[in-house]
Amino acid sequence: MKQSTLKESYKQSKYPLSGHGKRNIHVLKEAFQSIDGDVESDLYGEGSVIAEFQEKMARLLGKEEAVFFPSGTMAQQIALRIWCDEKGLRKVAYHPLSHLEIHEEDGLKELHKIETILLADKGRVIEIEDVLNIEEPVASILLELPQREIGGQLPSFETLKQISEYCQENGMKLHLDGARLLEVLPYYQKTAAEVCALFDSIYVSFYKGIGGIAGAILAGDKAFIKNAKVWKRRYGGDLISLYPYILSADYYFNRRAHKMEQYYEAAKELAQFYNTCHGVSTLPLIPVSNMFHVHFHLSKDQVETVLTEVQQQTGLGLTSYSKEINEKSCYFEVSMGDLYDEVPKELVKKAFTQLNDLIKQRFSSI
Amino acid sequence: MKQSTLKESYKQSKYPLSGHGKRNIHVLKEAFQSIDGDVESDLYGEGSVIAEFQEKMARLLGKEEAVFFPSGTMAQQIALRIWCDEKGLRKVAYHPLSHLEIHEEDGLKELHKIETILLADKGRVIEIEDVLNIEEPVASILLELPQREIGGQLPSFETLKQISEYCQENGMKLHLDGARLLEVLPYYQKTAAEVCALFDSIYVSFYKGIGGIAGAILAGDKAFIKNAKVWKRRYGGDLISLYPYILSADYYFNRRAHKMEQYYEAAKELAQFYNTCHGVSTLPLIPVSNMFHVHFHLSKDQVETVLTEVQQQTGLGLTSYSKEINEKSCYFEVSMGDLYDEVPKELVKKAFTQLNDLIKQRFSSI
Numbered sequence: 123m124k125q126s127t128l129k130e131s132y133k134q135s136k137y138p139l140s141g142h143g144k145r146n147i148h149v150l151k152e153a154f155q156s157i158d159g160d161v162e163s164d165l166y167g168e169g170s171v172i173a174e175f176q177e178k179m180a181r182l183l184g185k186e187e188a189v190f191f192p193s194g195t196m197a198q199q200i201a202l203r204i205w206c207d208e209k210g211l212r213k214v215a216y217h218p219l220s221h222l223e224i225h226e227e228d229g230l231k232e233l234h235k236i237e238t239i240l241l242a243d244k245g246r247v248i249e250i251e252d253v254l255n256i257e258e259p260v261a262s263i264l265l266e267l268p269q270r271e272i273g274g275q276l277p278s279f280e281t282l283k284q285i286s287e288y289c290q291e292n293g294m295k296l297h298l299d300g301a302r303l304l305e306v307l308p309y310y311q312k313t314a315a316e317v318c319a320l321f322d323s324i325y326v327s328f329y330k331g332i333g334g335i336a337g338a339i340l341a342g343d344k345a346f347i348k349n350a351k352v353w354k355r356r357y358g359g360d361l362i363s364l365y366p367y368i369l370s371a372d373y374y375f376n377r378r379a380h381k382m383e384q385y386y387e388a389a390k391e392l393a394q395f396y397n398t399c400h401g402v403s404t405l406p407l408i409p410v411s412n413m414f415h416v417h418f419h420l421s422k423d424q425v426e427t428v429l430t431e432v433q434q435q436t437g438l439g440l441t442s443y444s445k446e447i448n449e450k451s452c453y454f455e456v457s458m459g460d461l462y463d464e465v466p467k468e469l470v471k472k473a474f475t476q477l478n479d480l481i482k483q484r485f486s487s488i
Numbered sequence: 489m490k491q492s493t494l495k496e497s498y499k500q501s502k503y504p505l506s507g508h509g510k511r512n513i514h515v516l517k518e519a520f521q522s523i524d525g526d527v528e529s530d531l532y533g534e535g536s537v538i539a540e541f542q543e544k545m546a547r548l549l550g551k552e553e554a555v556f557f558p559s560g561t562m563a564q565q566i567a568l569r570i571w572c573d574e575k576g577l578r579k580v581a582y583h584p585l586s587h588l589e590i591h592e593e594d595g596l597k598e599l600h601k602i603e604t605i606l607l608a609d610k611g612r613v614i615e616i617e618d619v620l621n622i623e624e625p626v627a628s629i630l631l632e633l634p635q636r637e638i639g640g641q642l643p644s645f646e647t648l649k650q651i652s653e654y655c656q657e658n659g660m661k662l663h664l665d666g667a668r669l670l671e672v673l674p675y676y677q678k679t680a681a682e683v684c685a686l687f688d689s690i691y692v693s694f695y696k697g698i699g700g701i702a703g704a705i706l707a708g709d710k711a712f713i714k715n716a717k718v719w720k721r722r723y724g725g726d727l728i729s730l731y732p733y734i735l736s737a738d739y740y741f742n743r744r745a746h747k748m749e750q751y752y753e754a755a756k757e758l759a760q761f762y763n764t765c766h767g768v769s770t771l772p773l774i775p776v777s778n779m780f781h782v783h784f785h786l787s788k789d790q791v792e793t794v795l796t797e798v799q800q801q802t803g804l805g806l807t808s809y810s811k812e813i814n815e816k817s818c819y820f821e822v823s824m825g826d827l828y829d830e831v832p833k834e835l836v837k838k839a840f841t842q843l844n845d846l847i848k849q850r851f852s853s854i
Contacts, residue, residue: 148525150732159514163701192558196724229722233599329728335529336727356595357723358562361702362695366516366732 128426128433128442135439137469139392142333142378142459149335153370163363167351171365175372179339183324184315187347188339190368192359194301194327195226197340198264200353201323203234204346205262205295215239215256216264217248219271221299247277250284263289266299267306267317273405273415273455274302279310279317286320296320301327301338305411308383322346328371331385331412332378333459337367378460385412388458395470399478401485405453412458416441420485422452428480436473438465494792494799494808501805503835505758508699508744508825515701519736529729533717537731541738545705549690550681553713554705556734558725560667560693561592563706564630566719567689569600570712571628571661581605581622582630583614585637587665613643616650629655632665633672633683639771639781639821640668645676645683652686662686667693667704671777674749688712694737697751697778698744699825703733744826751778754824761836765844767851771819778824784810786851788818794846802839804831 132138143149164172172190180188191197199222206212214230216222218240222230230236239260241252247269265285268274277285289296298321303314310317318324323342328334340350354360389409396404401419418425425444433439441454498504509515530538538556546554557563565588572578580596582588584606588596596602605626607618613635631651634640643651655662664687669680676683684690689708694700706716720726755775762770767785784791791810799805807820 144526145529145531145729146525147520147523147527147529147731147735149529151520151525154513154517154520157513159512159517160510161513163511163513163515165511191724193724193727195721195726199724226724227718227721229724232722335732336729352593355561355593356598358557358559358565358592358595358725360561361559363511363702365513366701369513 128430128444131430131433132439132442135433136437137465138439138461139465139470140439140456140458141461143461149333150366150370153335153373157369157373164365164368166362167354167360172368175368176339178372179326180341182314183318183326183339183341184313185318185324185341186343188341189347189350189354190364190371191338191340191354192336192361192364192367194221194299194325194338195229196354196357196359197325197338197350198222198297198299199226199230199233200350200357201297201325201340201342201346202230202236202262202264203353204349205297205322206234206236208295209261209293211259211261213237213239213258213260214262214264215241215253215260217242217266217269218244219269220264220266221270221301222264224271245272247272247275248285249277250281250288253285253288260294262295262297264297264299265321266301268302268411268413270302270413274305274409274411274413275406276306276309276410279312282317282320295322297322298324300324302330302411302413304379304382305331305385305413308386309410328367328375330457331382331459332371332374334371334374335367337364337371381460382412384463385458388412388462389414389456392456392458392462392470395474399474400481402477402481413456415453415455417447417451417453418444419451420481421449422446424485425452428477428484431480432473432477436469436476438469438473440473494796494810497796497799498805498808501799502803503831504805504827505831505836506805506822506824507827509827515699516732516736519701519739523735523739530731530734532728533720533726538734541734542705544738545692546707548680549684549692549705549707550679551684551690551707552709554707555713555716555720556730556737557704557706557720558702558727558730558733560587560665560691560704561595562720562723562725563691563704563716564588564663564665565592565596565599566716566723567663567691567706567708567712568596568602568628568630569719570715571663571688572600572602574661575627575659577625577627578602579605579624579626580628580630581607581619581626583608583632583635584610585635586630586632587636587667588630590637611638613638613641614651615643616647616654619651619654626660628661628663630663630665631687632667634668634777634779636668636779640671640775640777640779641772642672642675642776645678648683648686661688663688664690666690668696668777668779670745670748671697671751671779674752675776694733694741696823697748697825698737698740700737700740701733703730703737747826748778750829751824754778754828755780755822758822758824758828758836761840765840766847768843768847779822781819781821782807783813783817783819785817786847787815788812790851791818794843794850797846798839798843802835802842804835804839806839
């Protein structure tokens, strides 16, 4: 069974379960439909379009200022560089599966010569003990909430408070990779500002739960943001016009920021369906945000065969891909959005009954 | 006379002489009007939207491959870094008024520790002698065509050929800052590929003469572009979606790339009008592209007073700003585009007669 078949059956499914819909030009068209054409472009970081959105995000996050970036990669490297320069020490600590460590072609190291210390084991989130056990001074610690690469897991809020206090007492800046910050607020039962109060700098993304086109916000105090704008220019991120991302970020923020509780509930419900299936389990078992991973104790080929069959027969879209872990296991990621609400519940039940039956029939040995 | 008054009178002018029109949301709306909403987004540098435009630009520039960047700042630093790494030498040479030297907060130096050698005097373009006189080895030379900060001046095509040959013979890579490459082709009477054949790597912009929203192309051989894509990821330039810039770049490229001759002729005509005025001269005297600078042998205050008056009385838009050189002189930049064709010629003549009369009346001493 080729992956392209799974992908094809997902594309043709009438009811995809996750996400907000396809990443196509409609996303832009919808966002700009109601925006007056006479609205002036931002201009190299200036102008009301960018200034107003930055102010709105600074207020949301409870920080003095915020700056819009084309990408989180750029924003976060810059945040860590600023904290390193402030301390005169090119060393930071983060999770072994941090975006900076595995998805950025070592930009932090290649562009800034910043050394990294990896905290915690790959399979779990950073706990206070990991921070207490750092053996050499670091300028900054980066926490990612939720830890995406392990299904979107979270430390307790109490742990966050302990880490924050320890960092403050020991002259280390705490940076939040909050690409999915809004998505974890229903679990913590906190406002964004309450979470951000524990951090010196925060990055949030606008194309995860928010479902915008691209773009990121970096927030912190005035001196930090002033510095971040200089680095944004150095990186070539200070585009003449960022409004295609800013205005769409704002549009989808307004449309979806208040729906994170709904996505979170949907994730818990859907995870439960997966967990009823033989040889299938979600990580985390009970999601703590709108996302989770689905793990199969079956080979990638076996999984793709049954998933394709279920997708073709029910019209339900479960996934377009799976990733091999080893010969006997694989997984895929799920992020809940607007679409789940539109799917008839009876169909979902039917599809998971069928998935479970198929797995048991075909692979009775597991 | 405050600058805001000049700016205000320019904004309210019925006939702005330069450019393609206002930088507002209409620019995006127009570009996307005829694009099918079902067209899929590019995805981290992949997908037909980005691949097809890159191929089209590679063909235009006569290079093996091309990669789309959010900004020229990012593209050019990366080009020079690649050439430095190839030679194992962090040293490049360019004009003292290069964009990298004066507009990028020293990104090249801060991010790459690349040393720069400044060629030629500020007031003129780089000639073959400047290159022959470089005393220490450099990995790469960057030439900007036209040299924007001095009104858009050009070396002869013969000089370009000599510099190119010398670089090739002496193991130095020649990079083209071709932000305005298309704009100089009518003067050289060459195709883009004929000019680019003299260079190892080329950057072109899509929001100068083309009038797109933002974005840049970097072109070169396969190995160079493969490397550039790694650095693009490191910089945080490998956005999940760049289509707002790519599709608009393509739209305005198709609409305007063939009109550069028209803009060039318009620049020569308008420069002539300016040069008839007392105490006013353009740089270059006869433009070699669609751009030039207008220099006044008058103070910024004096100039803004008369310009505001002319703009208010004639409805013609000459400029929104001026930059002080010293107490007795100032200048502004002009880039010709679609708008000039829509302006009644009689009105232009009348406005320049009035400008000349006003200058002579008010400032007879110059």
